[in-house]
Amino acid sequence: MIRDSDQELIENLRKESTRDQAFRGLVLKYQERLYWHIRKIVLNHDDTDDVLQNTFLKVWKNLDGFREESTLFTWLYRIATNESLTFISAQKRRALVPMNEVSDLIKNKLDSDEYYEGTEIQKKLQQAILKLPDKQRIVFNMRYFEEMPYQEMSGILKTSVGALKASYHHAVRKVEDYLTNRE
């Protein structure tokens, strides 16, 4: 069903006369899923809003470059992931923060975010996730919160299923250690 409507979207995106309308349809369809995917990486709402706009802007500019080698969903997720990582890298450069203190920078942003409403243990979980390396963090978020199948993750992150399973396993171990030792 989704695949069919995606195909229709792609066909309409390719035609000059229906492109604007189809793009609006694409935004309406995927904005929420992409928002939550990005929010889990950058955490703060305002930053997520910026990255989501950048993501769709990039999609708009590169519509002709979409070759249908992957599904529309995979392509969008890949762009959103890359944009999120680019955003975090830019923040590191701007703040001139050493790599090991980046998580503190994001944590401070999380503390001051008016759209955060977690319990103490949820905040601790987010802090534990922040301590993970970027790629591991994305894998953990996709698997733990979204329960995304490894096969799908493999298409988005261009990583083998085996490597993703290993990555998730390590991430869970580290998060559990953090939750236990920071009581």
Place this chain on the structure above:
Amino acid sequence: MGNSDFTSKKLQEAGRDLPFRVPQQYFDDFPSRLQSRIAQESQSAMAKNIRFIDYLKPALGLAAAFAAVFMLIYQPAYMITNQVAISKNATTNNLDEKVINLVEHVDDHTFFSLLENGASTEKIDNEEIETFIAANYSDYDIYLETHK
């Protein structure tokens, strides 16, 4: 209870729900805001192009002025001087051709002896002059020449 069970329990306690929320109407407003941003980006991209052309304009003007000066002054001057040089060359060439034509009719022996004589610094004495005159002129001719 093993350590692993305990930590899994901690993770379960945290749950899988995200502790985030979004402003009201956020997803309703987002498409319009995005549309404005795309329009803005397109305009700024166009403005950038125009600005780039504006940057180029003075340089292009200057280059055109130089080209005009070159065409109006240098090129005619070059053409005139070139014509003078061509005519000079033509004259020199004509003289050279005449000399070559003259020399062509002279046999090698005569030509080399002419060159040798020309380069000679020997002086002619009176006796030689007397012999030359006696051989080439009659007494009458000598009388006429000396009593003019």
